[in-house]
Amino acid sequence: MTESWRPPTRLLRVATLALSLWGVLVLAPCGEAAASRAAVERVQPRVVKIYGAGGLRGLEAYQSGVLVSAEGHILTTWSYVLDTEAVTVILDDGRKFEADLLGADPVLEIAVLKIDAEDLSFFDLAAAVEGDTGMRVLAFSNLYGVATGDERVSVQRGVVAAVTTLAGRQGAFVTPYRGRVYVVDAITNNPGATGGALTDIRGQLLGILGKELRDRRSQAWLNYAVPIAELREAVSDIRAGKFRRRDPAKERLARNPLDLTAFGIVFVPNVVDSTPAYVDAVRPDSSAATSGLQPDDLVLFVGGVLIRSLRDLREQAKLIEQPAEISLIVRRGEELKTVMLQSTDAEAEVGEPREGEQP
């Protein structure tokens, strides 16, 4: 469904594209297309085609973007395509511009470009709407770079399959952005589509199409857009010249990572990759002992975060500051029990805000 497996070959990709275009054509006289026609008319002039670096094996040298001001500010995805002196933007009427990169936010994976133009149709980010599950949506992008010159970008349709956060699917996706996304049940996140617009059926902007993202476990693709609400502030900062540069990896690491052994828990040896977090022993007189934790308890949640294995716990612990008190949910027999652990370790205080952290 929403995470979609795509046939890996070029041929099939093109075939899929041809079919989706055909679908749009065939459906032109249908009720819904009529309903969306006004939306399409409204949105298409506001979506642009962007050309830049790339063109090597498997890397497309193009993507999509949306106009966010009458004087030529363009919101798009931060990617290798923009990693060049010469970024070209082509409007829906075929006008071609050299664009300047005003700034980028590598964590949100967005960039703002500026072209020298006036009186353009644009999306007012302040007026962007919120989507919810089941909402019918339209996606506008230059997927596969199929539109050139004055050809307008392609339109796809679907529904919002879910509103979720990428962080919620820990480990499954490799992406610096971990915030809220609209998952779409159509195959929108194709090569070249990133930076395109996701709108409701009235053509009101909901979000910006993300990159191609594949679930490492299931090999399924995730089609998603980042809600405008997540981007608004960053865009205005970049436009105001407040350059943002953050190191995505560093930002998430805790200064003083969680260490459950400090509470008196001894886990079973980590023999296989997926060894679940079974308690092997509880140190006498420790907080774990006082809380009633027992050997053979299976730790399932630490501070509300699901723990699938000892390795998972080790990874998660790096992101959690050592707290003075933490709640665990364990499985004992067929039941789940909640236990609270208090740190006896004076060092284990919550640290000051991390470097680069948002207030």
Add this chain to the structure above:
Amino acid sequence: MTLTLLRRATLRGRRAWLVTLVALIIACSVGIAGCVGQVEAAPPEDLAEREQQAIRAALEKVAPSVLQVQTIGGSATGNTGLGQQTSSAVAISPDGFLVSSEFNFAQKPSAILVTLGDGTNLSARLVATDRNRGIVLLKIDLPSEVAPLSVAEIAPRDELRVGAWALAVGRIYEAKQPNVSVGIISALDRVWGKAVQTDAKVSPSNYGGPLVDIRGRVIGILAPLSPHADMGMSGTDWYDSGIGFAVPMADILAVVPRLRKGQDLHGGLLGISIEGRDLYSVPPKIAAVHPRGPADEAGLLADDLIVAVNGKSVENRAQLQHVVSPLYAGDEVTLAVMRDKKRVERSLQLAEELIPYAHPFIGILPVRDGHEDAAGAGVRYVYPDSPAAQAGLASGDRITEFQGTELTDVAALRQALRRYIPGEVVDLSFQRDGATKSAEITLAALPEDVPDDLPLVERPAGPVGKRPRTGAFDLKLPEFENECVVYVPKNYHPQMSHGVVIWLTAPGKFDKEALLNRWKEVCARRQLILLAPQPRDKERWAADELDFVRRTYDEVAKDYRIDASRVVAHGHEGGAAMAYLVAFSQRDVVRGVAAVQSPIPAVVRPPATDPARPLAIYVAISKQHEYASRVTDQIKALRKMKYPVTEVRFPEKPRYLLDSELAGLVQWIDGLDRL
């Protein structure tokens, strides 16, 4: 009211747009929904809004009975991209019975956690599995403070219509919020009558969730199914290709009473083989009756023509399968057959499994690439202590008759042997120094020990002629991103058939130079071609890459003389898991699988042995390997299934084969054309 209106519109629109719909179902997952309401006079904007409302209303209605499931631990080896840790289930009773897809539990998790819509976590247990339909029954015990579960309303089967709305629902992203994909019912009674087909997006991420109609009633449970299923994993290769399946709820509820007792259910077997592979054009005539299987015990015979099953007449294999496939082991079936122009009826009970077929062994290696002027099968080696050795056969002899029938060549002997099992006594005639001798031998089972003195094959005299490309080169198939290295020995001889070693690299560890160093000399000595397809993602093999692996083999088989008896899938660690997948899924070509340091992936079920398509297994595992004990269990199970398993154990840490051990593997490969 809105809902009723929409439904009517849907049905009327369906008639008007029938042709378009059929085309769209097949070709286009984009944009169906917009068409169905076209005949309604309502302004289009209203229609779109109302469709959206209807989708939301359906979602809202079914949502309380859809729950999030988390699995913790279990034995997935992780390299084959299978099994989801977060999935969905559907409540079928207020006191905590849930159904989901077997796919999410194949790795036998240590813990199963169900999260209710309000965020309450409860521990769940797996009660039983329906392996025929790929469904599991789960149970959670509800504490007194938790309200009874909301049970989904079921869409009556006779109300399901092709073209009607279908929503694939789950809770894979958020426990508190359901997710949805919108499509239509594409077909009913698919996969031998076991599934409803939809074009809503179905993938490993939402197996286990419900497919619901526009009224929010459950049509079925999303599951990976395939009409070609012969291994546990089949069906997943179709995810999100505009085709997905749901097992109808009515079929599930019918077996829930049996599942509640903790009884696993299996598909049922008749224990017959039917000639040919074509499903439709050939009448279902019994080619062979499996010894001591249900058909055998009911008195059915080879050459009986099946004309009806359970009173329903059948004219081909597809129709037969349509009746039998939905049934379970233990179910009664009545077969009507034509025998000598008379109709005979027999009732039998379908079996869960058949007594496995073991391939017989005479004890020789035949002369390869036989000379045209001599009929029969030349003997180039006699296994010590084998039936052939006991009967006095020696290398240089030529077997000319088997059970009174003259043999044209080695293939004829190979084919004749398929009708026999170890323990049976057969007659052979053979020629030695111009004289004909005969021998009576008791067939043995295939050997698992590897002799270390297999003789090299003599090279044909005379000029080699034109050779196709030799040495190491890259094989690029335009439709795949993957890369593949081929090594053909420099001394390749077009008159000598070569075995093929398909090397499946451990993910992330492909080292071309080391690989070639290891195999170059071996390939030249033992007439082998090395094929090293690589995964698209250097870090892991994906199940959908089986196709690529197969294609590389086909490509090589086109240009070189291949010894069909010596095609081996060989891998290390994750590559070995992939080697098992390759061997079990490409049975028409692969005759051996050599797995170093890996168990069979948990979700893969080895298929039954097949008289016509033998498969030998070579396992090398370190005693310190984390899965050593599982491998031991798997070897036991494979032997029980009558696969010949050659076992190599190391005392030290997991590693690849040393040179001396590799030599043993090469001898094993070299002996795969044994008879």
